Amino acid sequence: MTQRDVVFPPTRRALYERNRYSPAVRSNGFLFISGQVGTTEDGSPEPLLENQVRQAFHNLNAILQEAGGSFDDVVDVTLFIVDPASKFDTIWNIALAEFWGDAPHPTVTAVGVTWLYGFDFEIKVIARTPEGA
Template sequence: MTLKKEAIFPADRHALYEKHGYSAAIKSGDLVFVSGQVGSRNDGTPEPEFKKQVTLAFDNLEAVLKAAGCTMHDIIDVTTFHTDPEAQFEDIMDVKAKVFDQVPYPNWTAIGVNWLAGFDFEIKVIARAQTML
């Protein structure tokens, strides 16, 4: 049996995905696989101030989840990418604590990288869509 896949796109964010040829998220069954979200402004350029870039990445993530019928509380797995983890850790943890403020927290893997196409932070997640019976 093959599960149906549905591409998910948030409002007003199509140009970035079309330019690079990927979906913002794919919904398959009750799972939502969200592509890496960055702190891009409306024109697709990086937010220059790091903490604001992280906050904007979470805002962009929330918009994709909303388009998929999910909330931040539906996230079960998080992977983040950081260009300078040691220097960025405090700002990331501050934003993270505001977003994930209830237990159980999602599991989290952080990876240091040396390139994110002009960005310094990226977040991708897997969420479980809630079904109404």
């Protein structure tokens, strides 16, 4: 088996090692990023939905930057939401206004789930790597 080209954000490596998964893996011109939730540095959830969303995007951005990319490189997004009927608009308004900006936007799939380990929102993305752009 070939060695995975793993990308770790600078301040959260211990969290990923403790939970035994890779935050992101580069492969064939793409960066596959594990789902990001609104955690503080110690892994605990941000209590308010708005803060969870912003923190999840900040955690995502740290991985993108470590790989030499940005939100502009994201091509595909999957959102996991507990109770999407009451939370989707809040999440999507923050995402568009503060992180994605103007169209064209990446593709998006939103999935309603019943449980996210105590979180309300998770975002998983696939991005082009700078050398793959």
